[in-house]
Amino acid sequence: MSADPRYGRLDARERRNLRELEKRLSGSAVTPRAVGGALPEAVLTDNTDRQKLAKSIMGVTEDAITLSVRTDPQTLSTALFPIIGSAIRKAVNKLLSETMVRMNAGLENTFSLRRMAWRFQAWRSGVSYMEILLRNTLVFQVEHVFLIHRRTGILLHDCSRAGTQLADKDMVASMLTAVQDYIRDSLRLRRKSDGMHTLTAGEYSFVVEDGPLAIIALIVRGTLDPSLRETAQDALETIHLRMTGPLSSFSGDTTGFAEAETYLRPCLTGRKRDDGKKVPIYSIVLISVLLAAAAFFLGRSVLERRERELFIERLRAAPGVVVTGVTRGWGKTVVHILRDQDMEDPFPGEDPPEGLSVQSREYLSLEPEFVLRRLRLILQPPAEVSLQFRDGVLHARGPAPEAWVRDRLPLAYTAGGVKEVRHSREREGTPLPEPLGSLSRDLSLQTVLFPADLDTPLPGQDEALERVRTLIRSILRAAGESGLSARIEVVGHAAGEVQDQGSVRVSLGRAEKIAGLLSSRDGELEKHLVPRGVGTAEPPVPETSRDGKEKNRSVTFRAVFR
Amino acid sequence: MRMVKKKVCLLGQFGVGKTSLIEKFVFNVFSEKYLSTIGVKVDKKEVVLPDGRRAVLMVWDLAGQEEENPAPRAYLKGMSGYLLVADGTRPDTLEMVRRIHKTVGGQYPDVPFRLLINKSDLTADWKISPRDYEDYTRKGVEVHITSAKEGTAVEDAFVGLAGAMLRPEGG
Numbered sequence: 001m002s003a004d005p006r007y008g009r010l011d012a013r014e015r016r017n018l019r020e021l022e023k024r025l026s027g028s029a030v031t032p033r034a035v036g037g038a039l040p041e042a043v044l045t046d047n048t049d050r051q052k053l054a055k056s057i058m059g060v061t062e063d064a065i066t067l068s069v070r071t072d073p074q075t076l077s078t079a080l081f082p083i084i085g086s087a088i089r090k091a092v093n094k095l096l097s098e099t100m101v102r103m104n105a106g107l108e109n110t111f112s113l114r115r116m117a118w119r120f121q122a123w124r125s126g127v128s129y130m131e132i133l134l135r136n137t138l139v140f141q142v143e144h145v146f147l148i149h150r151r152t153g154i155l156l157h158d159c160s161r162a163g164t165q166l167a168d169k170d171m172v173a174s175m176l177t178a179v180q181d182y183i184r185d186s187l188r189l190r191r192k193s194d195g196m197h198t199l200t201a202g203e204y205s206f207v208v209e210d211g212p213l214a215i216i217a218l219i220v221r222g223t224l225d226p227s228l229r230e231t232a233q234d235a236l237e238t239i240h241l242r243m244t245g246p247l248s249s250f251s252g253d254t255t256g257f258a259e260a261e262t263y264l265r266p267c268l269t270g271r272k273r274d275d276g277k278k279v280p281i282y283s284i285v286l287i288s289v290l291l292a293a294a295a296f297f298l299g300r301s302v303l304e305r306r307e308r309e310l311f312i313e314r315l316r317a318a319p320g321v322v323v324t325g326v327t328r329g330w331g332k333t334v335v336h337i338l339r340d341q342d343m344e345d346p347f348p349g350e351d352p353p354e355g356l357s358v359q360s361r362e363y364l365s366l367e368p369e370f371v372l373r374r375l376r377l378i379l380q381p382p383a384e385v386s387l388q389f390r391d392g393v394l395h396a397r398g399p400a401p402e403a404w405v406r407d408r409l410p411l412a413y414t415a416g417g418v419k420e421v422r423h424s425r426e427r428e429g430t431p432l433p434e435p436l437g438s439l440s441r442d443l444s445l446q447t448v449l450f451p452a453d454l455d456t457p458l459p460g461q462d463e464a465l466e467r468v469r470t471l472i473r474s475i476l477r478a479a480g481e482s483g484l485s486a487r488i489e490v491v492g493h494a495a496g497e498v499q500d501q502g503s504v505r506v507s508l509g510r511a512e513k514i515a516g517l518l519s520s521r522d523g524e525l526e527k528h529l530v531p532r533g534v535g536t537a538e539p540p541v542p543e544t545s546r547d548g549k550e551k552n553r554s555v556t557f558r559a560v561f562r
Numbered sequence: 563m564r565m566v567k568k569k570v571c572l573l574g575q576f577g578v579g580k581t582s583l584i585e586k587f588v589f590n591v592f593s594e595k596y597l598s599t600i601g602v603k604v605d606k607k608e609v610v611l612p613d614g615r616r617a618v619l620m621v622w623d624l625a626g627q628e629e630e631n632p633a634p635r636a637y638l639k640g641m642s643g644y645l646l647v648a649d650g651t652r653p654d655t656l657e658m659v660r661r662i663h664k665t666v667g668g669q670y671p672d673v674p675f676r677l678l679i680n681k682s683d684l685t686a687d688w689k690i691s692p693r694d695y696e697d698y699t700r701k702g703v704e705v706h707i708t709s710a711k712e713g714t715a716v717e718d719a720f721v722g723l724a725g726a727m728l729r730p731e732g733g
Binding site for chain 2: 174
């Protein structure tokens with residue numbers, strides 16, 4: 001440089017400046033030592049530069065921390081140790097505090113009707129009761145949010161819900177700061193974070209969050225929600241981060257804090273109790289459903305009970321069934337019956353009503369219907385023979401083979417309830433009008449008994465004879481009223497298996513004897529009586545025993561109409 | 563036009579009439595009972611300076627100070643100016659003002675203030691002469707002879723103090 005001849009034309013000051021410039025361009029002045037000396041000064045420059053610097057070194061700082069942890073975690077953990085414990089304790093304390101607030105709110109509502117509604121809500125939604133409890137107790141609305149300069153107590157910015165009224169906000173903010181200072185001084189609290197955080201009066205509460213430069217105060221209406229402090233803290237941290245400069249240099253001009261509106265507005269939160277209107281609707285619906293269900297079950301129960309009772313009554317009335325007992329238990333009724341052995345089901349194709357069961361045992365019914373049914377099964381009568389059972393007497397009418405009459409008909413006694421069996425060869429004719437039919441049947445059942453080989457009735461037959469006379473008189477009168485003419489066959493019988501002249505003669509003698517006796521008692525009857533002797537041909541009963549023989553030495557009667 | 567808000571403290575011995583003095587000149591929503599409970603009551607005063615600038619003064623009316631009961635430091639922090647109030651009929655209150663000023667002025671040497679000597683309407687009982695506070699006047703402190711009853715000079719005191727407070731920033 002000094003060899004350059006042009007230097008000779010410069011004065012001393014110009015040469016010095018040129019050398020200095022040359023030195024800087026050559027880089028010899030930008031040494032690590034020089035940067036080290038300049039860096040602290042650069043960091044301490046004004047706020048705009050500081051933010052740029054912070055932004056520029058953020059990535060490097062993150063890389064440095066990552067590298068440090070990878071290289072030796074102990075170094076960083078040792079450095080952070082003094083603050084980690086404090087931070088954890090603070091977080092735990094905050095969590096416990098919030099939980100306690102919620103639990104207290106929950107306990108306040110422990111003994112109330114509302115709790116019952118919440119339990120139902122929990123059951124209905126499948127959410128735990130505790131969660132429902134917490135959700136329902138936290139009912140609040142943030143009415144105002146204040147951003148207050150911490151040092152001066154001056155209101156920097158505020159926002160509020162539309163329609164809410166408040167005394168002068170500047171004064172409220174300042175007084176709030178004064179009260180905070182008063183409490184802190186009175187309790188000799190040294191740390192700034194130890195100040196008042198909540199203040200409750202009536203249905204309103206203040207939630208106050210302190211920062212180094214500013215305070216956020218929420219005016220809350222309703223039950224305090226612990227999450228509000230988190231919301232306020234978030235807003236406060238953001239404001240401190242974004243507005244550090246204006247806050248630090250605040251000197252009374254609040255116009256620069258309009259930006260804070262963005263961060264304060266989210267604090268105007270709230271939670272409406274959703275059970276306020278809905279729970280009564282749910283309750284009404286629930287009560288209605290319960291009442292409807294109760295009415296349904298009660299009504300159904302009454303109907304079922306009625307149905308069961310009707311079924312039991314029908315069982316009592318059913319032929320071949322005897323109800324021996326009814327056992328009533330919880331929701332179950334058992335009916336004990338005796339059922340005729342020939343009956344498969346009292347009500348075929350019909351099931352008992354719900355809640356009722358039938359326990360049956362077989363028995364032998366003596367009701368005529370069932371006796372007759374058994375007789376038909378046992379006797380298997382020829383097609384032209386009809387069977388009638390009445391008052392213990394079986395009447396078999398119609399022509400039948402001798403062998404059937406002899407061998408099969410006597411089995412009628414095994415059907416149960418059969419005391420006497422009679423057979424006549426005449427077919428059953430056209431049914432007679434009543435009372436002619438019943439009188440005729442009664443007459444056909446009358447018998448006058450005789451001793452062997454004699455035509456004089458046995459002693460004690462007068463009563464039977466008188467009964468016959470009365471019946472004949474009644475039949476003649478009823479026939480006349482029905483426009484019929486009647487004759488009464490007086491049929492004499494003889495015992496024995498062989499039909500001979502002797503038996504016919506005896507039987508005829510018996511018939512004429514009885515006709516004479518009746519005529520002597522009532523002369524009007526004579527012209528209607530037709531004595532007839534059939535010998536052993538038409539035995540009134542099968543002659544299988546001595547008793548049968550005695551009953552066949554008799555006279556029977558038969559009314560014939562035209 | 564931008565509105566600047568400033569914190570102003572009202573200091574003086576008990577009974578000098580601080581509260582009565584500003585009562586007619588400020589917007590007030592809080593009861594005086596706050597003075598006896600938490601020791602302070604905040605009022606609001608809007609002033610317009612001769613040059614048209616406007617300011618809102620948040621006036622912290624502090625409960626009367628006594629020897630053994632100085633103004634709480636917490637209430638003073640962040641103030642941009644203060645008014646010292648003495649009672650013209652009680653020379654001891656001027657002494658108290660000096661003590662208060664000594665303490666407060668020591669903590670906030672650069673904060674402007676005004677001296678108000680109250681009860682100018684009670685001339686017969688007036689016991690303070692300009693000589694008694696000439697130590698202040700000599701230092702350039704503006705002294706206002708006020709009357710709470712008649713409202714004399716109170717507005718001037720607020721405007722004057724506001725002017726002093728705004729001068730460094732607004733000028």
